Amino acid sequence: MIRQYELVERVKAYDPGADGALLDKAYVYAMKMHGSQTRANGDPYFSHPLEVAGILTELRLDAASIVTALLHDTVEDTPATLEDIGKQFGPEIMRLVDGVTKLTRLELQSEQSKQAENFRKLVVAMSEDIRVLLVKLADRMHNMRTLHFIPKEEKRKRIARETLDIYAPLADRIGLARVKDELQGLAFAELQPEAYESINLRLAQLREQGEGTVDGIIAGLGRHMKEAGINARISGREKSPYSIWSKMQKKDIAFEQLSDIMAFRVQVDTVEQCYQALGVIHSHYRVVPGRFKDYISTPKPNGYRSIHTGVLGPSGGRVEIQIRTPDMQQVAEMGVAAHWAYKQGGDESERMHDGRQYRWLRQLLEIVENAQRPEEFLEHTKLELFQDQVFCFTPKGDLISLPHGATPLDFAYAVHSQIGDTFVGARVNGRLVPMRTALKNGDQVEISTSKNSTPKPEWERIVVTGKARARIRRFIRNQQRTEYIQLGRKMLDGVFKAEGNYEVSEKILEPVVRHFNIGSVEDLVVSVGSGNISAKEVFHTAFPAHISAEQQQALADQKVIALKQNRPARPANGKGNPIPIKGLISGLAVHYARCCHPIPGDRIVGLVTTGKGVTIHTIDCETLSNYADEPERWLDVAWDNADAGEPVAGRVHIFLVNSPGSLGALSTVVGKNGGNISNLKIISRGADFFEMLIDIDVHDIRHLNNIIAALRATPVVNMVERARTG
Template identity: 35%
Template sequence: MVHATTTVGHLAAWQSRAGSLPPVLADALSVCAQNGVNERECGDVLDLLAMLGCDAQTQAAGLWFEIARIHPLVWEQRASSLPEELQRLVAGQTAAERVWALHAQRPPEGGSEGLRRLLLAIIRDVRVVFVLLARQLARMRAASSLPEAERQELARLTRDIHAPLANRLGIWQLKWELEDLAFRYLQPDTYRRIAALLDERRGDREEFIREALAELGEAVRMADINADLAGRPKHIYSIWKKMQRKALEFSDLYDIRAVRVLVDSVGDCYAALGIVHALWPHLPGEFDDYVARPKSNGYRSLHTAVIGPHGKTLEVQIRTHEMHRANELGVAAHWRYKEGGSGDADFEAKIAWMRKLLEPRNDDGELAAELQTELLEDRVYVLTPRGEVVDMPHGATVLDFAYHVHTEVGHRCRGAKVNGRIVPMTFQPHSGDRVEILTTKIAEPRRDWLSPHHGYLHTSRARDKVRAWFRRSAHEANLAAGRTMLERELKRLALPDVDIAKLPPLFHLQTQDELLIGLALGEISGGQVARVLQESQQPAETLPSVPVAPVRPTVFDHSAITIEGVGNLLTVLAHCCQPLPGDPVRGFITRTRGISVHRANCASLARLARRDPDRVIDVSWGRASAQAYEVTIQLNGYDRKGLQKDVVGVISNANVGIIASSSRLFARTAEVEMHYTLRVRDFEQLSTLLDRLSALPNVVEARRVGAG
C-alpha cells in the first residue's frame, strides 16, 4: 500500500513556519498549540490539504473544526471574530456530522447512496469535501489504535461515503488509500492474503518492470518522443475487486505488472501507443481509450495490455502530464495549477459536474457511463423517521412526500411533523429535515389539493394520484363537485349572468359535463375559466396596446374599449360597478367625462337608463394588452394576529397594486370584514389572487364586490 504523501505527522513543522504562513492559518495553529489537539492527525490533515492545493482558509477550517469538536467553548468565543467564509467552511463540516450519525444508525444492509447525495446537498462550499476527505484519511491512518468496534464503524463510513466521494471527484491518490485502509480493517484476512501474494514475488516483479521500462524507454527515445516512464503501484483493494468481478485467481491477473508513460501532448499519447503495440503483442479486448471518451468523472488516459518480456502480461497506461495531474488530484488539480484561470472551461465543467447528483453505482464500484442531468440544487433530500433518504424536486411539500412514501399514506395525510415540529401540509422541507406524516384512519383526499394556487402539491406524480382517487368517485359526484366549483368561481368574480352552456367549446370540449368533470379533477382551473371568459368577450381584431392607466380616475385610451359606430372618444370605467375585461358592459354618454363604462347589470346604469335612455350605447372590450383595471374585493373571516399583514403580503406577491383598504371588526363574534380596492390586469390574475387569499388561515371567503 502506498500513501498519498509522506507526512510530517505533527504540527511542529507547520508551527515552526507560522511566521511565513497566511495570518488566518497561523492563528489557527496558535490556538491548536494553546488548547491541545491530536498533533499527528492535524498535521496529516494539513499535509493532505496542501498536497491538494487548498487555500489557507480551507486549511485553517480543518484545524478550527477540530478545535470546535474538542473545545466547543473556545470555538464559541472565537468564531464571531473569524471571517464569514471560514465560519461557513467549519459549519459545512458540522453539517456533515449529521450524515455520519445517520450512517451509524443505518441498518448494515441499507444503501449509502442516499447519504452521499444528502451530504453534497447540505454542503454548499465544495472545499468542505476536501477537508472531510483529508480528515477521514488522517483518522484511518491512525485507526489501528482505536477500539475494534470504533475502527470497524470508521472503516464502513470510509468505504460507503468517503472513498466513493474521492472517486467521484477523481482524486485518485486519496481514493486508493481510503479504499485500501477500509479494506484492511473490514476484511483483514483477505487483505493480508493479497498483501502476502504481492510481497511473495516482489523481487521478480520489480526486475521484470525494470526490464520492460528499459525496452520501452529505448523505443520511445528512438521515436524522438519526450516521455517519463515509471512502474505503476497496484492497490490491494483494486486487485481484490478485479478478482471478484472477473472470477480470477491472483496468478491470472495481467495487470499486477504495470507501467505508466507520461508525455507532453495528446498526439504523443497515440504515438506512444503505436510504439507499445509495435514492441509487444497486444491482448485483444484489453484496450480502453479514455482520452477520446473520458470517464464520467473526467478521468483521461489510454489503457492497453500486452505480452511483454519473457511472455508475461503487462499493463501500460499512457497520458499527458496535465491528464496525470488532473487524474491524481481531480478538481483540486485545477485549483493548484490553474490559479486565476476564471475562463478555464475545464475547471468550470468540473465544478458543475461535482454539483450534480451521484448516480447509482453498480456492484464493482465503477461509475455509470453517463451523468444524470438533474442539478443538485433542483432536489431536496429529506429523511424518513427511520433515517432513510428520500429525494424530491425543489419546492415539494410534505404532502408530496407523503405520496412519495405511499399512495395510501398520501390519501390519509392530515399533517406532518418536521424535525419534531407540527407543520401544515403546504410546508416545504429542506435537505436534511426529518419528516413524519400524520394520518387518519380514513383515506379522504380533498379537491383543493389539486389547485396549484393553494400550494398543497408540487409534483405531477402526486397530483395524478389525487386525480385517480377522484376518478374512481361516482360520475354524479364529480359532476356535482364541478358544478359547485364553477358556480363558486362565477360568484366570487361577480359574473352571475354567464351562459354556462357556451363554455365547453371554448375549452375544445363537447359537453358541459366534460367541463364540470375537468374542474372537479383539477384538469381545468378557475383561472383558466376566468381567462376564457375574458377572451370570449373580446373582439377578434387586434388593436394597439396602450400604457397602464393612471391610478384615479381610471381613464383609458379608446383602444381599450370598442364603441359601436363611434371612435376617438374618452372612456372611463364606472366606480359604482368596476367592470373588468370579460364582463358584459354597456356605455353611458356623460356630459363631461366622455363614455362611462358600466357592467351590463349595474344598478346605477339601470337608473341612468330609465332617466336618459338615448345616452346608453353599446360598447365591448378591445385588445389593449398593458391595461390595468380597478376592482374591489371583500374578505370575510375571523380575526387573528397578523391577518391583515398576511393579506397584504399575498396581494403584494401577486404583483397587484393596492389603491385603498378598509376593515371592520365585529368584537362580539371576532368576525372581520375587509375591503381592498386593487388594480389588476385581468380576470385570470384576479381569480388567482382570490384563490391564494381564500387559502389563508381564518379567511372564510374572498370575492369580488358585486354590481352596485
C-alpha cells in the same frame, strides 16, 4: 507532530503568497483550544487537526483550507464558538469550519438515516465549496490511519464500511487517486483482514519472481521510445490490494488469472507524443483486443486523461501500459487539487461554485432535490458513485458519460430531466431498440419524445442511474399523492356521512393528526387514500364515543364467531389487527382479483360484493378507485401464514426473443424455479420480439421475484416485469 514553522514552510513552498501570520495564528489558537485533550491512542488531540493540515499540504491546498483543517474540530470539541472563529479568522474560514462541523455532528450518529443525512449535507456543502470535501477527506484519512486504536470492533467496522461506501468513491470522483487508494486499503484491511494479508503475500512473491521481467519491460519500452525520437519517462506501478480483491470478486476469477497486476506508465511531453508513443508500442507488441481506452479524447468525469492499452509482453504475459503527459499525471494523482484556483486569488463567487463544474456533482444535487427521504438519497447516490463508465454520444456529437448497464432511458435523463420524463423511444446507431437495451462505449443515441408521455412506475426497474431513478420516483410519488388525496377525501366523506351525516373539516381532523403522529391533515388524507389508515378508523378517532347500529351488530356477530372458534373477539372499531383471509366470516366466498393478481406478500384490501363475497385486491390496484364512495364495502384483511403454501397465479409481462426454442427455454426456467405456467397470452408479435402476458402459479411474492430474476438472466428474455393489469 509537525512544528509550527514547518507547517508554514510547507505551505510557502508551493504558495509563496500564503498568509503565514494567519497560519501561525490558527496553529496557536487550535493548540490552546484543544488544551489537554487526548485521542484514543493517548496522543494529544491537537495532533489530529495538525495531521489533517499536513495531508492537505501534500495536496498543495490554499492557506484557507489549511487553517480550516487546524480549526475543524474546535467548535465541536472545545469552548470555541463559530462566532469566535468568524471574529478571529474571517467569514470565509468560518463558513468552511461550519460546513465541516455540521458533518462531524451528524457523523457521530450510527443509524443509516443519520449516515444518509450526513452524506446529503456533504453533497450540498461541497457543491458550494468543494474545499469542505477536501478537508473532510483528509480528516477521514487520518482517522483511518489511527482506526486500530478504537477498542470496539463494531465501531471500527462501521467507520471502515462508511469509508469504503462513501468517502473513497468521492475521492475517486474528484480525481484524488492516492487518497482513494489509501482509504480503500485501510478500510479493506479492517473489513477483510485475511484477504488483505493473503493478497499482500501473493504480491510480495510476485515481486520476487518478476523483478527481472519488470526491469526488462521498462528497458524495452525506453529503448523503443528513444529509437522513435520520443523523450519518455518509463515507470511501473502495482495494482492496490483492494483493487485486486474487487476484480477477483467482480469477475469471479483467481489471483493467477489477473492480467493487469502490474501496469507501466509512459510519460511524454505533449498530447501528440502520447499518440506517437501508442503507435510505437503497438508496432512492437501484440495488442490485446478490447483493452484499448482513450481517456484523452473522452476524459473520465473526474477529469482523468490518459491512454490505456493492453499488450502481450516479451514473455507472453498481458501487460497494461498507460501513456500520459506530466499535466495528466498531476491530475491523475491530485484531481481537483491539481488545478486549484484558490491560491491564485480570483472572484469569490466563482470560487464558491467551483465544484459545480463537475457533471456528476450536479447530478447528485438533482438527486437531493428529487429524493423524498435521506435513505433514498443515499441509495441513489451510491448508484452514481460505484459504477464504471461508458461514453455515448448525442446526434450532435456531445459526450454523455453513464454507468455500465445504462439504458437509453438513463441517457435521456442524463441529457435533461424533461427529455427523460417525455421519453417514448430511442435509436442506437440508427437502429430502433427496446428501452432496456444496455448501451456500449461509442454508441450514438437519438431520443424520441412526446409531450403526452409521462414516467411510468415500471421505468424505475429499467434505469440504473440514481438521477433517473430519483426523478421517476418523485414523479410517481407526486402523481400517487394527488390520487391518494382525491381518494382519501371521498372515503372520509362517505364514512362521515354514513355514520351520521357528519362533515369532514380540518378542525375535526387535527386531533386525529396528533393521535397518529402524522405531519399534516393532507398527510392523513393521503394515508387514508393509500390504505395505511382506514376511513372508519379516522372517524372513530375523531368521535370515540360514537357507536353505530351496524357496529353493535358486527360486534355481536364477532362474539358469536369467537365463541364457536374459541378465540377472543376482534374489536369492531377498526383499531384491531387486519382480518386474516382464512378468518373471514364462514360461508363468505373469497376471490382474488384478476385486475391486479394479488399474491401472498402483497399489501391487500378486501372488497365486499353482494352475492359474490369478498374480492382481494392489492392496496395499489386501480380498480379500488371505482369504490371510493362506498367505504362500507372495504375490509381490512391480511394474508394468513397458511396462504403462502397454496399456489396463487402471479402475472408477468415479458418481451421474448423471436427465435426457435425461445418459448421452451422460458418454460424450462420457470419449471426449474418451482413455478408452473397456468396461462399465456401473446399481446403482439414482431420480427424481433414476442410481447406476452404469462400467469405463473407461485407460493408468494418472494417466489415470483425469484422466477423473474431467473428469467432476466435468460438470454432469450429481453424484458420481464410483474404485470399489474390485463
